[in-house]
Structure formats: structure tokens, C-alpha cells
Amino acid sequence: MKSVTRKLLGVATTLAALASAASLQAVVVNYTFNFSANGTLSNSKSFVSSPSGVGVTVTADSLNGNSWVGAQVGQYSGGLGVTNSQESGSGDSHTLDGSGNRDYLVFQFAPAVDVNSLTIGYEGYQDSNFYYWLNNTGTKPTDLNTGSFVNSTGTGSYNIAVGSTTEWTYLVIAAGPDYITGSGRNQDTNSSGLKISSLGVSRNVPNNTPGVPDGGRTVLFLGSAIAALGLVARRRKVA
Missing domain, CATH: 2.60.120 (Jelly Rolls)
Structure with a gap:
């Protein structure tokens, strides 16, 4: 279980890094x-x-x-x-x-x-x-x-x-x-x-500028991904 948790945390960290990089991308x-x-x-x-x-x-x-x-x-x-x-x-x-x-x-x-x-x-x-x-x-x-x-x-x-x-x-x-x-x-x-x-x-x-329509997409994506990872972890624990 610890191995699974570490893997999940690693994936979450990677997703966070990707989301952070995406938020710095310029949008029109x-x-x-x-x-x-x-x-x-x-x-x-x-x-x-x-x-x-x-x-x-x-x-x-x-x-x-x-x-x-x-x-x-x-x-x-x-x-x-x-x-x-x-x-x-x-x-x-x-x-x-x-x-x-x-x-x-x-x-x-x-x-x-x-x-x-x-x-x-x-x-x-x-x-x-x-x-x-x-x-x-x-x-x-x-x-x-x-x-x-x-x-x-x-x-x-x-x-x-x-x-x-x-x-x-x-x-x-x-x-x-x-x-x-x-x-x-x-x-x-x-x-x-x-x-x-x-x-x-x-x-x-910048994509993370307040009021920019695209600004919240990376945050939403990250939150959804972490929620999905938590669901996978719970299912593994139940199994």
C-alpha cells in the first residue's frame, strides 16, 4: 500500500508541475x-x-x-x-x-x-x-x-x-x-x-491572470486529477 501511495503522490506531483507550467503559458x-x-x-x-x-x-x-x-x-x-x-x-x-x-x-x-x-x-x-x-x-x-x-x-x-x-x-x-x-x-x-x-x-x-477566461482551467484539471487518484487509492484499499 505504501508503494501505491508513493506512486500516487509522484503522479500528483507531476500533474502539479504540469499545471504550474501550463498556467504560465500566454493565452490570447x-x-x-x-x-x-x-x-x-x-x-x-x-x-x-x-x-x-x-x-x-x-x-x-x-x-x-x-x-x-x-x-x-x-x-x-x-x-x-x-x-x-x-x-x-x-x-x-x-x-x-x-x-x-x-x-x-x-x-x-x-x-x-x-x-x-x-x-x-x-x-x-x-x-x-x-x-x-x-x-x-x-x-x-x-x-x-x-x-x-x-x-x-x-x-x-x-x-x-x-x-x-x-x-x-x-x-x-x-x-x-x-x-x-x-x-x-x-x-x-x-x-x-x-x-x-x-x-x-x-x-x-499569462494564463493565470485574474479574470482571464482560461485562467482556471489548469487548476480545475489538477483538482479533478487528484480527486481521481484519491478514488483509485480508496478502491485499492477496499480490495
Whole structure:
């Protein structure tokens, strides 16, 4: 019986070691930011993800030729828009648009995340095409050729950084027009106008992080295994 007990304890120790190692493995957790709500214009807006664990602060700016003229972030039922200092905010001028000036939205995440998707909740002007950059500096590039182009087909969800596993601090988005050269870009001069209703992001976190859905699986597995070993021991004793 002592031999059996030692063997059982050895198995339990091995299982504990495996569970401990598994708990340190990184798991991917998905987070969502929902921006669809009526609000006011402000210089910045802050949001907390669902489930909580990631925050984002959103600011806006607008480029007139080579000059930044400033802008504010607006929150609407269709999502986040921009009203720059040279717009009235009426009609589609409160969207993230490229009519006249080129509007930008800058999303600063804490901690850094992998951005997966963006949802357009409203399309204005002629289309809703946009460009985006991921970086760790918050730089707003003025050369659209350096950005990734999304030729949108209207409202809906669009993938961003497909296949990427890199985590970034900033997502920078600029509206069209999309008259520049480059693969996958429409050669038109339509003005884009859009509102961003949500973002989907993810990040790698330790498996034992509180609140992480996978965090309790190794503990549950270990407890079940030890209970099973105890049942085997009792049966051997009865026999």
C-alpha cells in the first residue's frame, strides 16, 4: 500500500508541475471597444474594453495641405467622428472625412494590443475608404502611401493587420480621398466620410491572470486529477 501511495503522490506531483507550467503559458484574450453612443465634442475621449483590462484614449487632428489645424472627437450613434477647426459640424462634416481637410483619429492603448478589426457604423459623402498605421509613437503620417489602405464597401466590420501578432500602442486612422497610386487603391477623388463604431483588439496575457477566461482551467484539471487518484487509492484499499 505504501508503494501505491508513493506512486500516487509522484503522479500528483507531476500533474502539479504540469499545471504550474501550463498556467504560465500566454493565452490570447479578445477585447472589444464600443463607441456607438450620443455624446459631446471633446479634445479626447477615453474608453475601457469589454471585458475590462485594456483602455484607449482617442484624439483627433486634421491636415490642411501641410498644416495641422486641430480637431475634436465627436461620439454619435454611428460611432466616433471628427469635427476640425474649419468645419461647422453639420451634415457629414462631423465624420472622419477627407472633404477639404484630411481628418485623423489617433487611438492610444494601455497596455499595447494587437488590433484585429474595425467597424464602420456610418458612411458619409461618397464612400468610407480609409488608411491606417500601427506604431508606438503616435506619429500621424502625412504620406498616405506609407499607410495600409482599406477599400471599404460601406458600413460593417473590416479586418486590420491580418496575421499580425505584434502588439502596438497606437492605431492611427486617416480618411480618403484615395487618389494616390498604389496596389489595391481606387484611383478616384471621392471624399470619404465615416464613423467608427467599434474596435476589436487582443493581447497575450499569462494564463493565470485574474479574470482571464482560461485562467482556471489548469487548476480545475489538477483538482479533478487528484480527486481521481484519491478514488483509485480508496478502491485499492477496499480490495
